Amino acid sequence: MNPTFAASPTLRLSADGEVQLAGSWTFAGLRDHAGLRAAVRAQSPQARWDVSHAELDAVGALWLWQDWQGQLPAALRATEAQRTLWRDLVAAQAPAPTPIRRDALAPLRAVGRGALALLTQAQLVCMLWGRLLLASLHLLRHPSALPARELSANIYHAGVSALGITALVGLLIGVVLSYLSSQQLARYGANVLIVDLLGISILRELGPLLAAILVAGRSGSAMTAQLGTMKLNQELDALAAMGLSATLRLAWPKTVALLLVLPLLAVWTSALALVGGMLAAHWELGLSFGQFLDRFPRVVKLVHLWIGLGKSAAFGLLIGLIGCHFGLTAPPSSEGLGRATTRAVVAAITLVIVADALFAVLFSITLRPRP
Amino acid sequence: MSAPAVRLRGVSTRFGERVIHHQLDLDVQQGEVLALVGASGCGKTTLLRHMIGLTQPAAGVVEVLGVRVSPEQFLAQRGLRQRCGVLFQSGALFSALSVLENVALPLLERGGLGRADAAHIARCKLAQVGLAAEDGDKLPAQLSGGMIKRAALARALALDPELLFLDEPTAGLDPLGAQAFVALIAELRALHGLTAVMVTHELERVAPLLDRVAVLADRRVVAIGPLAAVRRADHPFIQAYFAAHDPQGENHGK
Structure with a gap:
C-alpha cells in the first residue's frame, strides 16, 4: 500500500x-x-x-x-x-446541539455587563495610577533607582521622533483655520481680530489637542503593543521573578515621559500652527508679520499658554495610563493583543477629548473680558 | 526500493559569513523514522526548514516526495505541502482560534470538505492524540505545554500526511508525557505507515521509534544508520555526544 x-x-x-x-x-x-x-x-x-x-x-x-x-x-x-x-x-460524532434558550432580559443583561466591564476597567486604571504614585514615592526615597535610561529612551521615542509629524499637522491646521476665519472676519472689516482668534484657539485648545491625539495614536498604541507582547512572551513574569517591578521599570518611565514630553510637543505644535496662521493671514488679509507679532502679546494673555501646558501634561498622563493599562492587561493571544491596542487608542483619544471638555468648563473664568 | 521520501544533494547554507551546511547529502527512505541529532546551532532545524520549504539553501537540491522544493513556486507546490505535516517546536497553534478550529483549518482550506465533516474529522484527530472533547473548545493559551504539543500534532496529522516533520517533539514534556507522546507516534505509525523526520536532543526518549539516526557535525552528515551502529562510529563529536548522553557508560559499544 x-x-x-x-x-x-x-x-x-x-x-x-x-x-x-x-x-x-x-x-x-x-x-x-x-x-x-x-x-x-x-x-x-x-x-x-x-x-x-x-x-x-x-x-x-x-x-x-x-x-x-x-x-x-x-x-x-x-x-x-x-x-x-x-x-x-x-x-468523535458531534454532540447533540444544546437548544438555545431565549432570554427576554438579554439586552438588559448586556447593558449591565458592559457597564460593569467599564467600571472594572476604570478601577484597574485607578489601581495602576496608584501603583505609579507609589513608584514615584519609592523613587523619591531611593533616587538611585530612577530608570533614567528607559525614561530618556521613551522621551526620545514619544517626543523627539514625533516632532516632524506634529509640525506638519500643526502648520496645516494653522493655515486652514486662519484661511477660513479670515474670510469671515474680512466681511466685517475685523481683519486684525484674526490674531486674537488664532492666539487663543491654538494656544489653549488646538495645539494641546492635536499633539495629544497624534501622540495617542503613535505612542499609546506602541506602549500597548510592547507591553502586551512582553506579557505574551512571559517577559513580565521574568521581571517579577527577578524582583524588578514592571510598574517601576516599564509603566513609570513611559507615563512620566509622556507627562514631560506632551507639554513640549504642544508648544511646538502651537508654534507651528501660529506660523501657519500668520502666513495665511498675510496672504488672505495682507496682515504683515510685524503687525501680527506686535498685536499677539497684547491680546493673548499668558494664562492661555499656562492652561495649554497644564492640559497637555494631564493628557500625557492619561495617554500613558491608558496605554500601559491595556498593554499590561492584554489577553495572551495575537487577536486579543490587536484588540487591546485598538481599544487603547480609542480610549485614549476619547478620554483626552472628554478631559478637554471638562477643562474648558473648569477654566471658562479666564475667558471673561478684561475689566 | 522505492524513491526516497526526502532527498538532499549538495546542500549548502550560509548565514552571512557563517557556513552552516557544506555539500550535505541526506536521504530519508519511505516509511522510516529518521532522527537528526547534533550540537545546538549546528543547523538541524535549518535543515528541517529547507525540507518543509520555508527556506532555500544557498546551493544544492532539496527533493520532497519526488518534487524539487522551491519557495518561489509556493502556490504551485500547495499540493506538495498538503502531503506533509509539520509539528513546530512550540506548537505554533493559531492563538486566535480554538483548538478544534486549529485542527479543522487545514481540512477546510484544502477544500472539498464541508464544515461539519471537517469538524468531525478534527474531533477524531483530537481524540487520536488523546485530547478530551471539551479541550477542543479551549484556546491555545488555556492549554498546558503537553496539551499544546498534542493539539499541534493533531493539526499536523489533520490531512493524513505521508510525511511528518517533527521539531523537538519531546522537548518541554515531562518523562511520562514524553513517553506517552512517543507511544502515540508509534501507534499512528503502525496504523498509517508514516514517514517521519525529527530533530531531537532527547535521543534516548525517542529511541524506540527510530529506524535510523543522522548525526550532523562539521557542516555535514558525519554518520547515518541504526542507533547502535551510529554509537560505534569513530568520530570525536559522536563519541563525546553519546558519552554525555549516558554517563554511566551503559550500552557503550567499544
Missing part, C-alpha cells in the same frame, strides 16, 4: 454479491471520482462489503460511513487499522 503508486479508487461487485472496494479511497483519490460516492450509496449497507484492499484515510472513512447511513455494514471485511479509523470517527 504505497501511497506514491496509489491507484484510483474502484468499486466492484463480485460474482457472489460482495461489494469490493480497492485503490485509494482517500481524499486525494475520491476528489477526482465524485461519482463513486453515489455508487456506494446505491449499494445496500446490508450487503457484504470488502474494504480490506482499499487504502483509507480519515476523509475516505468518513464519507463511506456517511454513505452507509452512519453505521458499519454487518458483513464487513476490513483491516484492524481501518476498523480503528471508524471506531475513532464514531466516537
Whole structure:
C-alpha cells in the first residue's frame, strides 16, 4: 500500500454479491471520482462489503460511513487499522446541539455587563495610577533607582521622533483655520481680530489637542503593543521573578515621559500652527508679520499658554495610563493583543477629548473680558 | 526500493559569513523514522526548514516526495505541502482560534470538505492524540505545554500526511508525557505507515521509534544508520555526544 503508486479508487461487485472496494479511497483519490460516492450509496449497507484492499484515510472513512447511513455494514471485511479509523470517527460524532434558550432580559443583561466591564476597567486604571504614585514615592526615597535610561529612551521615542509629524499637522491646521476665519472676519472689516482668534484657539485648545491625539495614536498604541507582547512572551513574569517591578521599570518611565514630553510637543505644535496662521493671514488679509507679532502679546494673555501646558501634561498622563493599562492587561493571544491596542487608542483619544471638555468648563473664568 | 521520501544533494547554507551546511547529502527512505541529532546551532532545524520549504539553501537540491522544493513556486507546490505535516517546536497553534478550529483549518482550506465533516474529522484527530472533547473548545493559551504539543500534532496529522516533520517533539514534556507522546507516534505509525523526520536532543526518549539516526557535525552528515551502529562510529563529536548522553557508560559499544 504505497501511497506514491496509489491507484484510483474502484468499486466492484463480485460474482457472489460482495461489494469490493480497492485503490485509494482517500481524499486525494475520491476528489477526482465524485461519482463513486453515489455508487456506494446505491449499494445496500446490508450487503457484504470488502474494504480490506482499499487504502483509507480519515476523509475516505468518513464519507463511506456517511454513505452507509452512519453505521458499519454487518458483513464487513476490513483491516484492524481501518476498523480503528471508524471506531475513532464514531466516537468523535458531534454532540447533540444544546437548544438555545431565549432570554427576554438579554439586552438588559448586556447593558449591565458592559457597564460593569467599564467600571472594572476604570478601577484597574485607578489601581495602576496608584501603583505609579507609589513608584514615584519609592523613587523619591531611593533616587538611585530612577530608570533614567528607559525614561530618556521613551522621551526620545514619544517626543523627539514625533516632532516632524506634529509640525506638519500643526502648520496645516494653522493655515486652514486662519484661511477660513479670515474670510469671515474680512466681511466685517475685523481683519486684525484674526490674531486674537488664532492666539487663543491654538494656544489653549488646538495645539494641546492635536499633539495629544497624534501622540495617542503613535505612542499609546506602541506602549500597548510592547507591553502586551512582553506579557505574551512571559517577559513580565521574568521581571517579577527577578524582583524588578514592571510598574517601576516599564509603566513609570513611559507615563512620566509622556507627562514631560506632551507639554513640549504642544508648544511646538502651537508654534507651528501660529506660523501657519500668520502666513495665511498675510496672504488672505495682507496682515504683515510685524503687525501680527506686535498685536499677539497684547491680546493673548499668558494664562492661555499656562492652561495649554497644564492640559497637555494631564493628557500625557492619561495617554500613558491608558496605554500601559491595556498593554499590561492584554489577553495572551495575537487577536486579543490587536484588540487591546485598538481599544487603547480609542480610549485614549476619547478620554483626552472628554478631559478637554471638562477643562474648558473648569477654566471658562479666564475667558471673561478684561475689566 | 522505492524513491526516497526526502532527498538532499549538495546542500549548502550560509548565514552571512557563517557556513552552516557544506555539500550535505541526506536521504530519508519511505516509511522510516529518521532522527537528526547534533550540537545546538549546528543547523538541524535549518535543515528541517529547507525540507518543509520555508527556506532555500544557498546551493544544492532539496527533493520532497519526488518534487524539487522551491519557495518561489509556493502556490504551485500547495499540493506538495498538503502531503506533509509539520509539528513546530512550540506548537505554533493559531492563538486566535480554538483548538478544534486549529485542527479543522487545514481540512477546510484544502477544500472539498464541508464544515461539519471537517469538524468531525478534527474531533477524531483530537481524540487520536488523546485530547478530551471539551479541550477542543479551549484556546491555545488555556492549554498546558503537553496539551499544546498534542493539539499541534493533531493539526499536523489533520490531512493524513505521508510525511511528518517533527521539531523537538519531546522537548518541554515531562518523562511520562514524553513517553506517552512517543507511544502515540508509534501507534499512528503502525496504523498509517508514516514517514517521519525529527530533530531531537532527547535521543534516548525517542529511541524506540527510530529506524535510523543522522548525526550532523562539521557542516555535514558525519554518520547515518541504526542507533547502535551510529554509537560505534569513530568520530570525536559522536563519541563525546553519546558519552554525555549516558554517563554511566551503559550500552557503550567499544
